[in-house]
Amino acid sequence: MVFQIDINCDMGESFGEYSIGNDEEVIKHISSANVACGFHGGDPLVMRQTIRLAKSNNVAVGAHPGFPDLLGFGRRNMNLTREEARNYVTYQVGALRAFCEAEDVQLQHVKPHGALYNMAADNPDLARAIIESVKDFHPEPILMVLANSKMQKIAEEAGLKIAKEAFADRAYNTDGTLVSRKVPGAVISDVHQINDRVVKIVKESKTFSVDNKIVDLGKVETICVHGDNPEAAKIASSMGMALKTQGIIVRPIAEFV
C-alpha cells in the first residue's frame, strides 16, 4: 500500500517593514503553502513574493484568510455574523487568487487562519460561511478542515472537496479536539516525538491523546507545520526525512484528493 500526505505551512505573514517566519527555508520542506491575505498578516507585496517563492519551489498555493485583526494576528476570537464571515473570506481569497493568476499559479486550497479556523471547526454557522465563500470560486479550491471536526462533516455534506488536517506537534484531547494552546503541553516540540506522531497519523489515522489514549482521527490528507515556530524549518526537514524513510510520499493535496 502506498501512503501519501501533504505538508502545509502558513507563509507570507510578514507585513510592510515587519518580517515574521522563515519562509525561504521552510518552503523547501513542505508541499502546500497557506498564504496570508492581508487581514491578520501579509500585504499585497508579500502575497506576490510568497506565491513566486512557492512556485519556484514547486509548492502548491492556498489562501489563508483570517479575521480582520492585524493587531491580534487573527488569533483572537471575534463574533462575526455569517454574512460578514463569508464576505471577509471571499474578499481575501479573491485578492490572493488574483496574484496566483498574475503569476500563472493555480489556487489549490483555502485554509482559514488562527481563531477563524478554530472557531469554525466547532461552529456550524461559521463553518457554513466559509463553505459558501469557497463556493463563490470557480473552480472551487479544496478546503482544509480539522479532521474529525463538525466542520469536516458540514463540508462533506455540502459536497466540497476537502482535505482533512491533523497536527503532529499539537496535543489532542480524547474526543479528537486540540488541547488549547493555553494548557501546558499543548504544543509538542520534541522532533522525534513529532516524527513518530506524523507517521502514526498517516499510516494508522491515529494519535495519542494527552492522557495517552488512542484517538482515531479518520483519514488525514494534510499535516500542518507551524511556521511561527523558530524551529519550523528543522521540524519540517526532519519530518520529511522520517516520512521518506517510511516510504510515505509527500505531495500537494490537489494531486491525490
Next chain:
Amino acid sequence: MVFQIDINCDMGESFGEYSIGNDEEVIKHISSANVACGFHGGDPLVMRQTIRLAKSNNVAVGAHPGFPDLLGFGRRNMNLTREEARNYVTYQVGALRAFCEAEDVQLQHVKPHGALYNMAADNPDLARAIIESVKDFHPEPILMVLANSKMQKIAEEAGLKIAKEAFADRAYNTDGTLVSRKVPGAVISDVHQINDRVVKIVKESKTFSVDNKIVDLGKVETICVHGDNPEAAKIASSMGMALKTQGIIVRPIAEFV
C-alpha cells in the same frame, strides 16, 4: 452619425456602520459603477451588495481601487513605489472581481480613485504601475483614464483597452488638465451648464476652459458623475434626459469601446 457615451459613478463607498452616497438612486441614471474595494472606502459586504445593485439595474461593474488611506478617503497624495502601487491595485481589483464572479457579473473596467487617479494621470511611473496591474487580469478589464492625460498616452502605447474620461461638472485648464478642487469655481453645480457641457464633450470632443477658451479633449467615451455630490441623482437624471433629447445613447463602455 450615432453618438454614444458611458456615464460612470463611484459607488459602494460605505464602510461598516458608515453610510455614504445615495447609490440606490444614482444607479438608475448611470451605465457603469466604479465599486470601491476596501482601501479608501467600501468593505466586503458593501462590495457584494453594490455588485448586486448594479446587476439588477443593468449597470456594468468596475473596480475602483484607491490608496490605503480610509482616514483620508483616498484623497490624499501618498508616495508609493511602483511595485507598491501595482500590487495594491491588483489586490483590490482581485477582491472585487471575486465578488463579480460569485454574483455572475463580468468585471468591465478599472478606474483608480481620488488621489491615485489624479497622481497617475500625470505620473508615468504610477500610470505604469496601474497598467501592469490591469495586465495581471485575464481577460484584461478596460482602464478608465483621464482624456488627454499622460496616462492615456502610456496606456495606449501599452496596448490596453481604455476608456477616455471627461468631467462635465469640473472646470478645465486651457491645457486640458482639471482645475484643482481647491480653486473656487473648480466644481460646476449648475445643472443646465453641466448638461450643455456634456453634450458638447460627446458631440464635439470639446469643452470650455475656465478662461473661456476651447479645450480639445479628443474622443471621450465616459463621463463621470460625482456620487459624493448630494445632488448626484438629480444631476445624473437630468444629464440622462439631456443626452436622450440630443439622440445620444447612454450605455456601458464595454458595449462600444
Next chain:
Amino acid sequence: MVFQIDINCDMGESFGEYSIGNDEEVIKHISSANVACGFHGGDPLVMRQTIRLAKSNNVAVGAHPGFPDLLGFGRRNMNLTREEARNYVTYQVGALRAFCEAEDVQLQHVKPHGALYNMAADNPDLARAIIESVKDFHPEPILMVLANSKMQKIAEEAGLKIAKEAFADRAYNTDGTLVSRKVPGAVISDVHQINDRVVKIVKESKTFSVDNKIVDLGKVETICVHGDNPEAAKIASSMGMALKTQGIIVRPIAEFV
C-alpha cells in the same frame, strides 16, 4: 427631596469623510458626552471638534473607548486578554484627554463602548482591566457602569468613583440585565413610554421588566440616550422636558457624584 440625574450620549463617532449621528442637535439636550476615541469610531479631528462642541454647550466630556474594530463599529465581541484590554483603554483615554487639556476641558468620565461595555458588565476580568486603566489617570475620571452589574460591584470594591447607568429605551430582564438587541422589543421607541420609564428610574430606582415585573436597579446617576437613533435629538429633548416637569435636575455627574 431633590432629584438629579445626568443624561449621557455617545458623540464624535464620525470618521474622516464618514459622518454619523446628529451631534449638533443632540448635544443641546444632554449633560455628558461620551466621545469616541478612534478605535471603533472617531478620529483626531472629530475628537477635538466634539470636545469644542461639548464645551460650548456646557456639556461634560468623557472618553468612550472601544474595541479596535472600526469595521464592526466596536459592536462585535472580541476576546482580549486583560492586559490588552487595559492598555487599549489607556491608549484611547490618553489620546482623548490630550484634546481635553488642549481645549481646557476637564475629562469627567470614561464609558466603554458597545461590545466592550456589554462584555465588561458581566466579565470580571475585563471589568478589572478597565478599572486598572481608569486608575492609570490622575485625577481618576468617573467610570460609568451598568447599574446592578458585576462590574458595578467590582468597581465599588476597587474604590473607584462610579456613575451607575440605566437605559430608558432598553427593555430589562427580571434579573436586571438588558434584553439582547437581537430580541424583538429590546429597544423601546415610544417617547412617552421612555419618559415614564426615566422618571420612574430616577425617582424610584425601578423599572419594569419585559414580563412586567418590577426590577430594582438601585440608585442610578446617569441615563443613556442612544445617539445612533435617528430620533435621538427628539427623544433627548422630550426626556429633558419630562424630567423638568417632574422637578428633576439634569446635570453632569461630576457635579453630584
Next chain:
Amino acid sequence: MVFQIDINCDMGESFGEYSIGNDEEVIKHISSANVACGFHGGDPLVMRQTIRLAKSNNVAVGAHPGFPDLLGFGRRNMNLTREEARNYVTYQVGALRAFCEAEDVQLQHVKPHGALYNMAADNPDLARAIIESVKDFHPEPILMVLANSKMQKIAEEAGLKIAKEAFADRAYNTDGTLVSRKVPGAVISDVHQINDRVVKIVKESKTFSVDNKIVDLGKVETICVHGDNPEAAKIASSMGMALKTQGIIVRPIAEFV
C-alpha cells in the same frame, strides 16, 4: 569646557506579533528613547513595555508620532492638511503621555518619525502643525528638530524648547540637508567613521559633506542612532565609548537644554 550630548534612538516600534529592532540591547547605550505611538508602528502594550524598559535603564522618554501608515512604516510622504497633522500628532503624543503618567515617567520630548520628520524639516506648514501640537501639552515637551532646518527656525520663533539633532551615520549635503537614503553612500556604516563624526559634531558643531566640504550644523544637542540598523546596539555602544574617551558626557536633553 564641558561637552555634553544626548543620544536618542527610535524604540517600541514592534506591533502585535511583529517584533522589530533590538530595544533591550540598544537602550543600554542611549539617553533618550523615541517611543512609537501606534500609527506607523508600536501598539498600546508595546508602548507601556517600552516606557518601563526606558525607566529601568534611566533613559528619558519621548513621543515618536508618525503618519497613519502602518503598511509603509510611516516612511512614505503623505499630503496632510495642517489641521490633520496637528491633531494626528496630539492624538499620538496624548496616548503616549498617558502611559508615561501611568508608569510615573516624565514625557521629555517629541520627535516626529520618518516621512513626517523629513517633510516637516522643510515644510513650514507641517512644521507649524507639529509646533501647535506640542503647545497642546502642559508642560510642553521638548521638540527635537533637524539642526539647521527651516523647522528649527520656526520652532525657535514660536518660543518652543527645542533640541537640535544631527546624524552621525548619515551623509550631509553642503547646504546642511541630509543626503536622500536613495543615494548610495547616504548611510554610513563604518563605526570608526561614525565615531569620528559624532565627536566633531559635538565639539565643533561641524561635519563633512559628501563632497568633503565642511558643513556648519550649529550647536547640536542630540544625536540619532538608527534602531532599525541591525548593528544599532554595537554602534551605540562604540559611540558611547568614543564620547567618553573624549570627555563628553552623554545625558538626556532635559538635563541640559
